[in-house]
Amino acid sequence: MDPSEFRRHGHALVEWIAEYLSGAERYPVLPRVEPGDVRDALPDSAPEEGEPFDRIFADFERVLLPALTHWNHPGFFAYFATSASASGVLAEFLSAALNQQAMLWRTSPAATELEEVSLAWLRRLMGLPDAFEGVIYDTASIASLHALAAAREAEVPDVREKGLAGRDDVGRLRVYCSEHAHSSIDKAVLMLGLGHSSLRRIPADDAFSMRAGELRAALDDDRGARITPIAVVATIGTTSTTSVDPVREIADICRDERVWLHVDAAYAGVTAMIPEYRAHFTGWERADSIVVNPHKWLFTPFDLSAFYCRRMDVVRQAFSLVPEYLRTAEGSRGVRNLMDTGVQLGRRFRSLKLWMILRHFGAERIRGVLREHIRLAHGFAAWVDAHPDFERVAPVPFSVVCFRAKPRDLTLTASELDAFNERLMEAVNASGDVFLSHTRLNGMLVLRLAIGHLRTTAQHTARAWELLCAHTAELARH
């Protein structure tokens, strides 16, 4: 593509994206396609001859656009709602063109040092001490994987050289987390060769927070059975309910037991920027490692997960390995090479978008948007609480409301009520105006309304509520 062609298609794309970012509401948030529709609409093979970009883009609009789930729709309330802010999108455009590969300082001094600077900015905004060194990974799954790898490195003698298998000097190992911790913790223990049975899920209290007493008992129990604890994962903002584990008490236990403490604050971490929410985070400054995802609730396009670690030397000890073809003079002089902090050698210039977003929004506006999302969630929770056909199922510490319909005039068994709510969710989602997802709490199927998109307003939560009420009444009639 010559520069004039690039200009032409680039300018057209800017126009298209400008419309899209501000007008995704014109599309149904969940697409109306069936499995196989996209595949069946496309040829089996790549073309031999190149095609003009216009024709490719026309096929994007014809085949792919109707099959997108619109994460950019302000009625997206499923999972955790996210936003690709305009400044983040522009940063990604630039980053793609620059095509930096920040494996070594030499291969991108700018990306290497901006990663340090932008993560320091975010760390200070969240009130974490400078002792936390930061590194950007793609996802929280990878961040938590590295955290637990470092915990294993710290606890198991010679694990880097000798591994875990076929050793009679290494007994059973254990990782602890709440029963509400994210599935990425399970996947991490699988990857690390610890096995699923190494993960002990600690029961939660009525607010879905880990019971610290149960954690202490589990540790004692395991020590008695000659099982070695290697890490505890505390969550600030669990996936189902955004509940908060008692991090201060867990940090005390980890200190007493000399066990690695990893804090998963992938979703809620950014609210540490807000003084009145800082209380949720008491004790996290004593963690060994923390993960916070700007791509969740900091308006950052996928992917960018921020990993902070007090003991990054242990991560490096676990993974640093410099083959001759990657040795550089600066490396010998002690410069920081990002490839040393993980398994992934290739690294995109992700810090560019974080830096641009933090500057373009400014801290005060970020706090304002987060406060507004939380306010909207509390407003929705109040509607639920006030309605006789609904019940709220969990506290609302942040911007997610867990609730279910429980029509007062119907007598339904537990499983009938689950089925009712599942049908309700499908009916509401079929509107195209909103997208809600579910979870299961205390055995019940529960709906979740997760607020996190930059353009979500009271109008969108009101629409969700209107649809929920209407469909509940409708379903209750039949």
Added chain:
Amino acid sequence: MDPSEFRRHGHALVEWIAEYLSGAERYPVLPRVEPGDVRDALPDSAPEEGEPFDRIFADFERVLLPALTHWNHPGFFAYFATSASASGVLAEFLSAALNQQAMLWRTSPAATELEEVSLAWLRRLMGLPDAFEGVIYDTASIASLHALAAAREAEVPDVREKGLAGRDDVGRLRVYCSEHAHSSIDKAVLMLGLGHSSLRRIPADDAFSMRAGELRAALDDDRGARITPIAVVATIGTTSTTSVDPVREIADICRDERVWLHVDAAYAGVTAMIPEYRAHFTGWERADSIVVNPHKWLFTPFDLSAFYCRRMDVVRQAFSLVPEYLRTAEGSRGVRNLMDTGVQLGRRFRSLKLWMILRHFGAERIRGVLREHIRLAHGFAAWVDAHPDFERVAPVPFSVVCFRAKPRDLTLTASELDAFNERLMEAVNASGDVFLSHTRLNGMLVLRLAIGHLRTTAQHTARAWELLCAHTAELARH
């Protein structure tokens, strides 16, 4: 940022990127900055008040641009040269705006199915059978990590549940690769809890290819010592020299020994599209898994690594795990959810760029560019071969030339000759016109000229050669 602002900044960025993609030659390929320059030029904290995008972009130009290593410069000959093609950059721009999260079919039917379609296109172009199911990861490091995790899953009973530690029914395990295999294989065995000692590096022959006989002997030796082989990694296009392991013979051994065969063709895999290069790939169609990186030599902006596996069910068996909050109706109906094939839950819409690039270039032009890069490499190798002050150190199967200066009039010890070549590399790189990296072969420091950028022409390889000759003469005089 409102739509009119986005338009203004977006259009300006299109103009800037159009200039950049076609004119990166105006910048020195290696930046002239010292460690700390970028960090010291930026404030310690994020601003409280938001800033206009123009000002942020001005700081990008002032502070970051001079600290970029220009991977987009056609004189980039280090590591493996890569390109962010214009169509790939536009696709990434669109992908950032769409902000798809392809963890579930439901969360992006388009991204889920386009991943299948675009990987099938690439697979067919490379002549691999349909039995290979594909998935996109960020990097080859992650792809090979999953390959070896699957090999471990296939070999070690109950490893998913029980892990590797504290078991008397699991003995020592072994992974095999050539002494020239990439460091990502080392990092994978560290992550998997196999330990570095589980990796047995098989000696190579004079052409830097694994000696199949040595592999067979190592397997016999280990079986005799009650060590269980779990995988062999064969490389087509090693990092130092792009040498090719004898995949056919290795595949025979793996069949006989019932061991997982993973083929690392991250760099060279795309040349399987060219009939006259297909011979290098004989036997790879019998591998259990293969990794090919479009972000290396298929003009695709970082990151996109294609993983093909004959036994993706084993990958899923190792990692699939569906918490309630990610359960969907389609999932229950057997639709493919990409989160099941790995540890990373979050997945960008990477297939969009692969699809757009394959269509915009067309297969015939891709083959043409690859052939031209290989032709340029052979031309450079001929210059080296013909010059009395240089020697070539490895065959040139693809587009990388390994060579060193060896001035005929100087009598240098081995370490003096290494130092001479290191100084030569630094001098040539200081020109700003080219960037070469090095490796070590048979104990010697060796320079590498790696061709892979879309805009690299004979003029750029000639400039590299001119600089090498001039600086060699200059250094030899002093």
